[in-house]
Amino acid sequence: MSFDGPDRRLLLVSARAELLDGGLAGSTVDGVPDHVAASWRRSVAGGVPPDTVESPYTTELDFQSRLVKCARPVIDQLAEQLSDVPMCVALTDSRARILARKDSSHWIGRVLDRVQFAQGFGYAEGLVGTNGVGTVIEFGESVHIVGAEHFVDSLQAFACAGAPVRDPFTGRIEGVLDISCLADQSTPIMHSLVRNAARLIEHNLVQDRDQAQQALFDVYSRVDARTRDAVVAVGPRVVVANTAMQTLLDAHDQDTLHDHVRFLAPRHTTVDQRVDLPSGARVRLRGSTVAIGDDIAGMIGVVTLLDEVEGAVGAPALAPLHSSSPGLGAAAGSARTELRAGRPVLVLGEPGSGRFRLLEELYRLDEPAGRLVRHPAATVEQDPRGCARALTRPLPGVLHVLCDIDRLSASAGAQLLDELADPPLFVATAETQPALLALFRGCVTVPPLRHRTADLAELVRALLAELAPHREVRLSVEATRMLARYRWPGNVRELREVLACALTTRPVGVIEVHDLPARCQSTPRSVLRPVDELERDAIVTALREAAGNRKAAATALGLARSTLYRKLRQYGISD
Known part of the structure; x- marks a missing residue:
C-alpha cells in the first residue's frame, strides 16, 4: 500500500487548496482522514502560514527532566531498531517543544534541522500546522501524518508517526514521542512502533514515580521506628502518618499542617519551627526533605505538642489577612521584626498571594494612621534615581514599597544599588529572588493560596x-x-x-x-x-x-x- 502515491497526493493537494480558498466547510472531506481535515481547519483558523515553518526557539527547557530520563533508554532502543533507515526519534514536552532527538544518520539530521525540527524548537499545531507532534496533542491520540497530509508545504516531504506519553497516574499528556522520515520511506509499522515505545516510557514513569514514593515511605518507616512521637510523611499527592500523629491533632489541624509541610519542602532541606494551628494548638515541627536525584519526594516531620510555658521555636507568628496559615503567620512575625528594627525587608511570593496586603496590615499595627506608597516596577525602571531619592527622604507614617523588583532590568537595578549604598527603611515584593539582595537585611515568603x-x-x-x-x-x-x-x-x-x-x-x-x-x-x-x-x-x-x-x-x-x-x-x- 502506498501511503502517499500520486493519486492520493493529488487528492490531498486539491482538498487543501480548496480549504485555503475558503471551501471545505463540512465536517468530512472525501479521501482525507477526519483528524487531518480537522487539523487543517484549526491551522487555517489559527493563521498558520501554509508555505513555511515558523517555529520559535525556547531557551528555558529542561533537557534533563524526569520525562527525558525515563524516555532516554526507550529512544536509544527505538533508534537502534531503525538504524538501517534514515529516520529520527524525537521527544517533546506537553507543549510540543522538542526535548530530545536521536538520528539514525547525520544526513537525516541535517535535513530536519532545515525545517527547525530540532531540540529547543516548538512544533505545536498552532505554529506549524498539521504534524506528528502538535496534532497528537490536539487530537489526544496517536497519529501518522504522511506527505501532503502536512499543512505546511515545506513539511510535505516528510512522514511522521507520533504517540502521546501520558502520566500513568493523572492521564495527562506529558509529552509526545515521534518518529520522522522522508515520505517515500514511510511504513505503517512506524505507527505501531511509536505507540509501543510510548507505552514503555509510561511504564518507566510508573517505576520512577514509585521510587519517589517508596523512598519517602522508607525514610518515614525508619523515623517512626526510632521515636514514640507523632510522625508524618507528606509528598505532593500522598500523606502517611502514624497513630500518634492521627490522635495528636484534629482533622482540620492536620490538613493545615500538611499544607504547611508541602510549602516548606521545596524551600528548606531541614526545618525546626513552632507552628500555630487553627484550633489554637501549638506544635513543634522538626522536618527534613527526602530527595531522589534533583526531585523532592516530600518531607518527613516529627511533631510534638508545645505547652504555653515552652519557648517559641523559630520566629514569632501572627495571624494576618484572616489567616490560620502557619506559613503566613511565620512570615508576618519575621517581617514585623524587621520593620520594627528599621531594616529593609524583601517579601517573596506569587502574584496575587497578598504580599502588599500583608505589609499593609503589619505596618498599621504599629502605625495605625500610616500608609504605604507603591512604586511599581515600570515606574522604577523609568526613573531609578528618582525612586531612590524618594526612599532616602522618609516622611512620618509613610512606608515605601518597591513592587515586583525582580522585573527590573540590570541597569535599573545597578542604579538603585549605587544610590542606596546605606539603605533606609523600605520594603519590596518579588516573585523570584531579584539581583538586588544586597539591599535587604531580611526576607520572608508568603505561601500561595493552594x-x-x-x-x-x-x-x-x-x-x-x-x-x-x-x-x-x-x-x-x-x-x-x-x-x-x-x-x-x-x-x-x-x-x-x-x-x-x-x-x-x-x-x-x-x-x-x-x-x-x-x-x-x-x-x-x-x-x-x-x-x-x-x-x-x-x-x-x-x-x-x-x-x-x-x-x-x-x-x-x-x-x-x-x-x-x-x-x-x-x-x-x-x-
Whole structure:
C-alpha cells in the first residue's frame, strides 16, 4: 500500500487548496482522514502560514527532566531498531517543544534541522500546522501524518508517526514521542512502533514515580521506628502518618499542617519551627526533605505538642489577612521584626498571594494612621534615581514599597544599588529572588493560596463582606467544596475576582456551583493556553446546561462522547 502515491497526493493537494480558498466547510472531506481535515481547519483558523515553518526557539527547557530520563533508554532502543533507515526519534514536552532527538544518520539530521525540527524548537499545531507532534496533542491520540497530509508545504516531504506519553497516574499528556522520515520511506509499522515505545516510557514513569514514593515511605518507616512521637510523611499527592500523629491533632489541624509541610519542602532541606494551628494548638515541627536525584519526594516531620510555658521555636507568628496559615503567620512575625528594627525587608511570593496586603496590615499595627506608597516596577525602571531619592527622604507614617523588583532590568537595578549604598527603611515584593539582595537585611515568603486551604472559608467570608457589604450572601456547601478543589493559580486576587463574578449572577442569597465561573469546575495539572480556556469554559457551560448529562453535552458541543471524556480528563473538569 502506498501511503502517499500520486493519486492520493493529488487528492490531498486539491482538498487543501480548496480549504485555503475558503471551501471545505463540512465536517468530512472525501479521501482525507477526519483528524487531518480537522487539523487543517484549526491551522487555517489559527493563521498558520501554509508555505513555511515558523517555529520559535525556547531557551528555558529542561533537557534533563524526569520525562527525558525515563524516555532516554526507550529512544536509544527505538533508534537502534531503525538504524538501517534514515529516520529520527524525537521527544517533546506537553507543549510540543522538542526535548530530545536521536538520528539514525547525520544526513537525516541535517535535513530536519532545515525545517527547525530540532531540540529547543516548538512544533505545536498552532505554529506549524498539521504534524506528528502538535496534532497528537490536539487530537489526544496517536497519529501518522504522511506527505501532503502536512499543512505546511515545506513539511510535505516528510512522514511522521507520533504517540502521546501520558502520566500513568493523572492521564495527562506529558509529552509526545515521534518518529520522522522522508515520505517515500514511510511504513505503517512506524505507527505501531511509536505507540509501543510510548507505552514503555509510561511504564518507566510508573517505576520512577514509585521510587519517589517508596523512598519517602522508607525514610518515614525508619523515623517512626526510632521515636514514640507523632510522625508524618507528606509528598505532593500522598500523606502517611502514624497513630500518634492521627490522635495528636484534629482533622482540620492536620490538613493545615500538611499544607504547611508541602510549602516548606521545596524551600528548606531541614526545618525546626513552632507552628500555630487553627484550633489554637501549638506544635513543634522538626522536618527534613527526602530527595531522589534533583526531585523532592516530600518531607518527613516529627511533631510534638508545645505547652504555653515552652519557648517559641523559630520566629514569632501572627495571624494576618484572616489567616490560620502557619506559613503566613511565620512570615508576618519575621517581617514585623524587621520593620520594627528599621531594616529593609524583601517579601517573596506569587502574584496575587497578598504580599502588599500583608505589609499593609503589619505596618498599621504599629502605625495605625500610616500608609504605604507603591512604586511599581515600570515606574522604577523609568526613573531609578528618582525612586531612590524618594526612599532616602522618609516622611512620618509613610512606608515605601518597591513592587515586583525582580522585573527590573540590570541597569535599573545597578542604579538603585549605587544610590542606596546605606539603605533606609523600605520594603519590596518579588516573585523570584531579584539581583538586588544586597539591599535587604531580611526576607520572608508568603505561601500561595493552594498551600493555605485552611484559610479559604474565612477568606471567602471576608471578601464577600468587602464586595457585598450589608448583604445576606454566602456560598453553598457544594460551591465551597468546588472552590476547595480548585488550584488558584491567581491566588487571593483570583479568589476575589471569582467571588465578584459570582455576585453579578447572584447578588444576594446563596451562591451555587452554577453561579461560579466555569474555570472553578476545572483543576488542570498545567497552565492552559487561552484557546484551551475557551474550550474548557464551553464544555463546562454545556454540562451545566445539560444538568451534567454528558451525552447531551457532547451532542450540543458537536463532539463524540469519547472526545468529551478525554477533554474532561485533560482539563480536570468535575461534573
